[in-house]
Amino acid sequence: MFRDRLRNTRLWDRIVDAAEAARLITDGMTVGMSGFTRAGEAKAVPLALAERARRDPLKITLMTGASLGHNLDSTLTEAHVIGRRMPFQSDPVLRRAINAGDVMFVDQHLSETVEFLRSGQLAPVDVAVVEATAITEGGGIVPTTSVGNSASFAVLAPKVIVEINLSQPEALEGLHDIYIPAARPSREAIPIVAPDSRIGVPFIPIPPEKIAAIVVTQSSDSDSAVEASDAETDAIAWHLTEFLLHEVRRGRLTEKLLPLQAGIGTIANAVLQSFTETPFHDLTMYSEVLQDSTFDLMDAGKLGFASGSSMTLSTQKHRRVLSEIEHYKRRLILRPQEISNHPEVIRRLGIIAINTALEFDIYGNVNSTHVGGTQMMNGIGGSGDFARNAHMSIFVTKSLAKNGTISRVVPMVSHVDHTEHDVDILVTEIGLADLRGLAPRERAEVIVANCVHPIYRETLADYYRRALLRGGHTPHLLEEALSWHDALRRTGKMLP
Amino acid sequence: MFRDRLRNTRLWDRIVDAAEAARLITDGMTVGMSGFTRAGEAKAVPLALAERARRDPLKITLMTGASLGHNLDSTLTEAHVIGRRMPFQSDPVLRRAINAGDVMFVDQHLSETVEFLRSGQLAPVDVAVVEATAITEGGGIVPTTSVGNSASFAVLAPKVIVEINLSQPEALEGLHDIYIPAARPSREAIPIVAPDSRIGVPFIPIPPEKIAAIVVTQSSDSDSAVEASDAETDAIAWHLTEFLLHEVRRGRLTEKLLPLQAGIGTIANAVLQSFTETPFHDLTMYSEVLQDSTFDLMDAGKLGFASGSSMTLSTQKHRRVLSEIEHYKRRLILRPQEISNHPEVIRRLGIIAINTALEFDIYGNVNSTHVGGTQMMNGIGGSGDFARNAHMSIFVTKSLAKNGTISRVVPMVSHVDHTEHDVDILVTEIGLADLRGLAPRERAEVIVANCVHPIYRETLADYYRRALLRGGHTPHLLEEALSWHDALRRTGKMLP
Numbered sequence: 007m008f009r010d011r012l013r014n015t016r017l018w019d020r021i022v023d024a025a026e027a028a029r030l031i032t033d034g035m036t037v038g039m040s041g042f043t044r045a046g047e048a049k050a051v052p053l054a055l056a057e058r059a060r061r062d063p064l065k066i067t068l069m070t071g072a073s074l075g076h077n078l079d080s081t082l083t084e085a086h087v088i089g090r091r092m093p094f095q096s097d098p099v100l101r102r103a104i105n106a107g108d109v110m111f112v113d114q115h116l117s118e119t120v121e122f123l124r125s126g127q128l129a130p131v132d133v134a135v136v137e138a139t140a141i142t143e144g145g146g147i148v149p150t151t152s153v154g155n156s157a158s159f160a161v162l163a164p165k166v167i168v169e170i171n172l173s174q175p176e177a178l179e180g181l182h183d184i185y186i187p188a189a190r191p192s193r194e195a196i197p198i199v200a201p202d203s204r205i206g207v208p209f210i211p212i213p214p215e216k217i218a219a220i221v222v223t224q225s226s227d228s229d230s231a232v233e234a235s236d237a238e239t240d241a242i243a244w245h246l247t248e249f250l251l252h253e254v255r256r257g258r259l260t261e262k263l264l265p266l267q268a269g270i271g272t273i274a275n276a277v278l279q280s281f282t283e284t285p286f287h288d289l290t291m292y293s294e295v296l297q298d299s300t301f302d303l304m305d306a307g308k309l310g311f312a313s314g315s316s317m318t319l320s321t322q323k324h325r326r327v328l329s330e331i332e333h334y335k336r337r338l339i340l341r342p343q344e345i346s347n348h349p350e351v352i353r354r355l356g357i358i359a360i361n362t363a364l365e366f367d368i369y370g371n372v373n374s375t376h377v378g379g380t381q382m383m384n385g386i387g388g389s390g391d392f393a394r395n396a397h398m399s400i401f402v403t404k405s406l407a408k409n410g411t412i413s414r415v416v417p418m419v420s421h422v423d424h425t426e427h428d429v430d431i432l433v434t435e436i437g438l439a440d441l442r443g444l445a446p447r448e449r450a451e452v453i454v455a456n457c458v459h460p461i462y463r464e465t466l467a468d469y470y471r472r473a474l475l476r477g478g479h480t481p482h483l484l485e486e487a488l489s490w491h492d493a494l495r496r497t498g499k500m501l502p
Numbered sequence: 503m504f505r506d507r508l509r510n511t512r513l514w515d516r517i518v519d520a521a522e523a524a525r526l527i528t529d530g531m532t533v534g535m536s537g538f539t540r541a542g543e544a545k546a547v548p549l550a551l552a553e554r555a556r557r558d559p560l561k562i563t564l565m566t567g568a569s570l571g572h573n574l575d576s577t578l579t580e581a582h583v584i585g586r587r588m589p590f591q592s593d594p595v596l597r598r599a600i601n602a603g604d605v606m607f608v609d610q611h612l613s614e615t616v617e618f619l620r621s622g623q624l625a626p627v628d629v630a631v632v633e634a635t636a637i638t639e640g641g642g643i644v645p646t647t648s649v650g651n652s653a654s655f656a657v658l659a660p661k662v663i664v665e666i667n668l669s670q671p672e673a674l675e676g677l678h679d680i681y682i683p684a685a686r687p688s689r690e691a692i693p694i695v696a697p698d699s700r701i702g703v704p705f706i707p708i709p710p711e712k713i714a715a716i717v718v719t720q721s722s723d724s725d726s727a728v729e730a731s732d733a734e735t736d737a738i739a740w741h742l743t744e745f746l747l748h749e750v751r752r753g754r755l756t757e758k759l760l761p762l763q764a765g766i767g768t769i770a771n772a773v774l775q776s777f778t779e780t781p782f783h784d785l786t787m788y789s790e791v792l793q794d795s796t797f798d799l800m801d802a803g804k805l806g807f808a809s810g811s812s813m814t815l816s817t818q819k820h821r822r823v824l825s826e827i828e829h830y831k832r833r834l835i836l837r838p839q840e841i842s843n844h845p846e847v848i849r850r851l852g853i854i855a856i857n858t859a860l861e862f863d864i865y866g867n868v869n870s871t872h873v874g875g876t877q878m879m880n881g882i883g884g885s886g887d888f889a890r891n892a893h894m895s896i897f898v899t900k901s902l903a904k905n906g907t908i909s910r911v912v913p914m915v916s917h918v919d920h921t922e923h924d925v926d927i928l929v930t931e932i933g934l935a936d937l938r939g940l941a942p943r944e945r946a947e948v949i950v951a952n953c954v955h956p957i958y959r960e961t962l963a964d965y966y967r968r969a970l971l972r973g974g975h976t977p978h979l980l981e982e983a984l985s986w987h988d989a990l991r992r993t994g995k996m997l998p
Contacts, residue, residue: 019553090941104975109940111975114719115890115923125893126854128939133699155539190852191760195691253860258622264687347889350846356621356686366597371918379983380974386923394611394890395845397621397686402676420980422867422918427611443624445606477606478602478876484916484988487875 011170012220020220024050027167027219031055033064038131038159041078042071042316042343043270043295045151048135050223052078053188056085058425065089067129071154071315071343072294072387073097075228083109090109093119094385105381109438113375116294116388134159134228135167136210137223139178145214146207146384149182150174151227151328152316157184157210157342164217170225177331180208183339198351201265201290201313201393204339212493229321232297235276238404241435242273245282247362247402249431249438251285261285265292267352267392268299269361270318273402275299277360282306292355294331294346294388296338298323304337313339315346347391356397363387363401363424365414366432367456367472368450370441372401372424378491379420386423405434405459411499413462415453417469418487434458443495446480465501470485507666508716509639520546523631523663523715525549529560531628534655537574538567538839539766539791540726540761542648544631546619546719548574552581558656561585563625567650567811567839568612568790569593571724578603589615590881601810601877609871612790612884613843616654620685630655631663632706633719634917635674639910641710642703645678645836647723648671648812653680653706653838661714664865668720673827675870676704678836686714694847697786700835724816728793734900737931738769739776742856742896745927747781757781763848763888764795765857766814769898771795773856778802786852790842790884792834796821800833809835811842843887852893857885859897859920862928862953864966865948865976866937868897868920874987875916882919889924901930901955906993909950912985913936913965928953942976947969961997 026332028051031037032091040046047070056062067090068082079097088175091100093114104111114122129400136156139148151157160166185206187193204348235243263286270273278299281289289302291312298320305311317340321328325333329372345351352359363372364383374389393399401424403414408499414434426446434441437456443450454467475482490500506515524547527533537543543566549868554560563586564578575593578584587596598605610618618624632652635644645652647666656662668948681702683689693701731739749755762909774795777785787796787808794816799805813836815823841847848855859868860879868969870885871878891897897920899910910930922942928935933952937945950963969977986996 063555105944105973107973110944112939112941113923113975121849121893121937126752127894139743145890187850190850191696193852194695195693195846195850199690200687215863238574290703342950349849350691353617353845354683354686354689354691356689376974378974379980380969380972380976380978382975388892390921390923394886397617398623399893412594420978421976422921423923425886425918425921427609427886427919442618443608446607447603448606473876474603474874477601477876479873479878480608480872480876482916482919483698484875484984484991488980495980 011140014141014145016215017214017217017220020217022219022221024054024221025058027051027246028058029209030165030218031066032165034075036067036069036129036420036488038069038134038163040149040152040156041074041155042154042161043318044075044150044228045075045316045318046137046150046154046227047078048137049076049168049225050221051135053084055080056087059085059087069119069131069155069174071152071156093441094387101382102392111382113385115386116343116393118385120238120344123158123162131159131163133165133167135169136160137169137171138472139174139176141168141169145217146209148176148179151412152342153182153342154315155343156301157186158210158344160210161186162436164216166212166216167221168217168221169221170207172222173226175328175331177335181335181338181340182208183341184210185345186342196345196348196350201209201292202311202339227324229324230297230318230335231273232275232320235279238435239273239276240432242402243277245433247280247284247439249440262288264358264397265290265354266480267293267357267359269387269389270295270297271362273362274360277402278303282308283418289474291450292357294343301327304334311337313341313346315341315343320470347388349391349395352392352395357392358398358400359392359396360400360402361393363403365419366401367417367419368431368453368466370426370432370449370453371419371422372429373419373421376421378495379451379488390424393424395434398430399428400431400433401429402433403448405436405457407441410461412494413459413500415458415466416490417466420488420491506672507636510637510641510710513637513710513713513716518715518717520550520717521554523547523717524554525659526663526714527562527629530942532563532565532625534627534630534651534659536567536632536645536648536650536652537570537738538650539569539814540571540647541725541812541814542633542650542723542822543570543574544633545572545721546665546717547631547663548578552577555581555583565615565627565651566760567648567652575867579648590883592880597878605876609881610888611844611882612839613887615653616840619654619658627655627659629661629663630659632656633665633667635672636666636672638705639663641713642705642707644675644705646674647898649838651839653682654840656706656708658681660712660921662708662712663715665716665717665719666711667716667720671824671827672829677831677834678704680838681841682838692841692844692846697788698807698835708906713850718826723820724791725820726814728771728816729768731775734931735769735772737818738898738929741929743776745936757818758784760852760854760893761786763787763789763853763855764794765883765885766791769858770856771897774799778804781832783797788853790839797823800830805953807833809842811837812837814966845887845891848888848891854894854896855888855890855892856896856898859899859910861912861915861916862897863912864949864962865919865942866922866925866945866949867915868925869915869917870919872917874991875984878984886920887918896927896929897925897926898929901932901953906936906957908990909996910953911954911958911962912986913962914978916984916987
């Protein structure tokens with residue numbers, strides 16, 4: 007088996023155990039690890055590092071693609087290893103540390119991290135730790151179920167630790183398309199013209215001598231945390247489908263739609279899943295994370311091709327997709343997140359982008375990250391890369407949270423991640439607001455009428471009416487605009 | 503003269519006076535007019551339309567490139583012609599009508615308007631009105647001092663009115679580079695790899711039969727409203743220059759820097775002007791508006807090439823540049839604003855973007871548009887196109903306004919146009935905050951220490967200290983976060 011997995015035989019003497027590999031990481035270093043939405047993260051070296059840190063404290067800056075599986079962020083946080091973390095996380099223990107100010111979290115657009123590294127605008131990566139399916143004869147690293155930032159981390163770092171994961175099928179080789187833009191100012195166009203454009207090589211090309219250690223592992227990826235659809239996600243999906251069918255009838259879209267992006271999470275997954283029941287056909291995806299719904303759509307004959315940066319699947323789907331990866335492979339590409347989320351490609355292809363809002367306001371500003379304006383949830387992720395550059399930027403959310411004590415439609419969002427300029431369509435289970443070409447006052451009318459839960463509607467309408475009396479392009483009562491959030495903090499609910 | 507200006511002789515019979523041309527515009531239409539930052543707007547037809555509307559009321563949706571000169575927006579507003587306006591304006595009378603809710607203003611990223619038109623997501627343009635230097639034998643329209651959205655308006659509209667402006671020198675021909683991306687999904691890369699890349703044709707290519715009327719005019723562009731530099735803009739320029747020199751010393755930039763963008767206005771113009779006194783050389787610009795400073799830098803031998811969408815100059819500079827346009831022309835390109843501001847090109851070239859903030863907060867969120875959170879000033883313009891995709895996104899502002907009754911650095915901005923994710927460097931006359939790679943709490947420390955005016959510093963530091971006690975990734979006191987703006991509204995000043 008090793009002959010296939012580690013084809014550069016001169017590297018065989020680099021095989022060490024995780025503890026020894028982890029010794030390459032020392033206090034104060036910046037470490038770039040693989041892993042994107044709980045897929046393809048290095049699994050052994052981070053644990054060995056946490057283990058060592060319990061005896062011999064150290065702190066690092068940890069960069070990844072996005073979130074890690076196997077509770078690695080929890081384990082590393084509890085071992086006090088993480089001083090600084092970027093560009094995304096979704097871990098409950100780490101989140102608490104971030105909100106307590108114990109970990110400095112830099113919440114970045116997922117397309118941008120390696121751009122800043124490449125131009126020296128972030129501290130350089132000292133060590134890259136990358137999970138691999140195999141290492142080629144030339145020393146090329148074949149990623150596993152995600153690419154994330156692994157390619158640029160490995161290219162930029164002076165030392166690379168590779169974890170060869172025997173549980174990842176060898177047939178993953180050929181799935182990846184590794185392309186890294188040149189340093190400025192002599193950069194060419196990225197030649198992707200469709201989701202299935204292959205423009206790079208199927209491995210991360212680095213000189214083999216940079217591979218400082220190789221660790222053999224065999225635990226599989228964590229399963230996705232996506233929940234089943236429910237009556238409300240079904241209603242959201244229904245509103246959105248009706249709207250898209252209307253666009254088709256108006257001749258603004260065909261039944262092939264345009265390449266789809268869906269953010270991670272239950273609602274976006276449910277929306278996409280519902281497309282199996284629609285007249286849409288020959289669909290494509292140009293997205294970041296490919297979830298269960300991607301494969302459901304393929305199995306239903308609806309989806310022809312999907313490009314992403316990772317595959318994050320439920321237990322059942324995970325087993326089946328990986329065992330039949332040869333079957334799916336010709337209709338899949340995994341790319342570096344810089345490319346899956348690149349403004350250039352997203353604007354060119356004309357993506358229909360579906361992302362989840364934590365809350366939105368009567369003018370269509372969206373908060374994706376901060377509960378009550380102060381507490382970080384996960385991070386902006388790729389939502390900004392897609393929303394800004396999409397053909398159509400859609401945000402979905404349920405109208406209520408926490409048994410109705412929270413309205414997700416508020417007078418003013420407590421934190422802005424996506425401004426009114428970047429939000430075209432809002433959908434809750436109550437209805438859909440089409441904001442295209444509308445001025446703020448018109449946006450408020452349609453959002454209050456269509457998206458707010460009835461138990462909050464009159465209170466919100468009343469806020470807007472009173473704000474109108476004061477005038478302005480975007481009327482607000484500043485002394486009251488954030489009062490719903492403040493009441494929630496003080497009393498546990500937004501309204502008396 | 504006409505032989506040179508109107509070279510398709512079959513079009514000679516389309517010459518009419520402005521009133522007759524304006525009759526092609528009727529109530530309820532969407533009209534796309536040329537004009538970008540007070541340069542190259544159609545000058546006669548809008549006046550004739552306003553004149554007619556005083557006797558015979560009508561309302562239109564008016565789209566332009568950006569702001570218009572000759573107080574046209576005032577005149578049209580006073581004649582109640584404008585029902586809806588997009589994507590930018592900077593007119594005091596129109597602004598009042600927008601803030602009173604009499605005109606629906608759709609404030610858009612300048613790169614996006616024609617993308618939405620092309621895909622049918624905005625009501626179609628019925629008539630385009632475009633100022634021209636000349637019409638070629640084939641019917642191609644040669645723009646004047648701006649391109650803006652004129653090319654796509656003319657291509658998309660069924661009828662085009664051309665104003666041939668005899669005061670615009672014939673030598674402007676050859677300055678423009680007209681390139682329009684194809685409709686999706688079959689779009690190719692935009693092949694610009696440097697500011698001087700020419701990728702299109704020097705005129706707007708439309709079938710001559712679409713030209714429904716031609717009006718001959720001769721009034722020149724309005725002069726720029728940019729003010730002279732002062733001690734504070736000099737200090738801002740000094741801080742920024744010192745910072746860029748530091749980046750050069752650290753090897754992160756060369757003395758050629760990277761292509762520069764500077765937003766319209768006094769401060770950005772002053773910053774750029776100050777580069778004449780620095781070691782920087784062989785500079786280039788990839789910007790939207792080219793102001794006096796562009797030509798000062800060229801005259802000083804500092805700037806090799808400038809790409810923009812318009813030229814907006816002071817009286818003196820205007821006369822000189824236009825009379826010597828042959829001299830400057832080989833170092834200038836004017837492009838459609840979709841291309842000058844295109845995310846694809848901006849990300850590829852790696853722009854150093856310098857834009858003006860109306861206010862920013864302790865976490866680096868920027869408000870570019872709304873005074874006191876509700877009153878529209880001008881619009882977001884191209885600042886978002888550049889800030890999001892730049893190599894380095896810089897915002898500049900004076901620390902105080904209105905005799906110190908307003909601090910431009912506040913606890914929480916009253917409206918967000920650019921989120922913390924898109925803001926790298928903040929500069930006031932007090933100092934510079936380098937936010938790259940910092941978490942929100944670190945951002946607050948450096949912003950409060952470096953950018954706030956001393957008369958507000960302790961109050962702002964006190965807000966942050968008290969917010970910290972409540973914790974969170976982005977600590978705030980929601981009940982107090984907008985209180986400075988509310989006090990300003992009630993008492994005329996932010997602090998007691």
